[in-house]
Amino acid sequence: MAKYVPSPRDWVREQVELYESSGGTKGTTLRDTGLPVIILTHTGSKTGAIRKTPLMRVRDGDSYVLIASQGGAPKDPVWVHNLRVNPDVELRDETVVRPMRVREVKDAAERTRLWALAVAAYPPYADYQARTARQIPVFVAEP
Numbered sequence: 001m002a003k004y005v006p007s008p009r010d011w012v013r014e015q016v017e018l019y020e021s022s023g024g025t026k027g028t029t030l031r032d033t034g035l036p037v038i039i040l041t042h043t044g045s046k047t048g049a050i051r052k053t054p055l056m057r058v059r060d061g062d063s064y065v066l067i068a069s070q071g072g073a074p075k076d077p078v079w080v081h082n083l084r085v086n087p088d089v090e091l092r093d094e095t096v097v098r099p100m101r102v103r104e105v106k107d108a109a110e111r112t113r114l115w116a117l118a119v120a121a122y123p124p125y126a127d128y129q130a131r132t133a134r135q136i137p138v139f140v141a142e143p
Helices: 010-021 078-085 108-121 124-131
Strands: 037-043 050-056 063-067 088-093 096-104 138-142
Touching (some): 010 037, 010 050, 037 078, 050 078, 063 108, 078 096, 108 124, 108 138
Antiparallel strands (some): 037 050, 037 088, 088 096, 096 138
């Protein structure tokens, strides 16, 4: 059984702990924004450790759109590499926890449609993309 390794970032670790310890009734929004977040549980590509990442909730029917923005940083967040190697994940949306499989969106038309959904859910994504030369990766988590 793989071991859970909490994030080294205080706010991430604290949000995951609050979200999960409350059974998905607390810590379900991004800090002071009031916007909903999900918890993505994934497996480390190098360590095999269990990792948990809060991400903005962007729904597309029964699927979720996962945006690897890292605030417009020049590099992808570490979890991108984890998903590319280990696409089987668990997704917690408030009190509902489901196993899912992720895929990276490569089709331009699909990416454009999903990006628009993401920006509608969390407008700063547009600013993050403008801040970085990399194309921010988009993933879809499907049941």
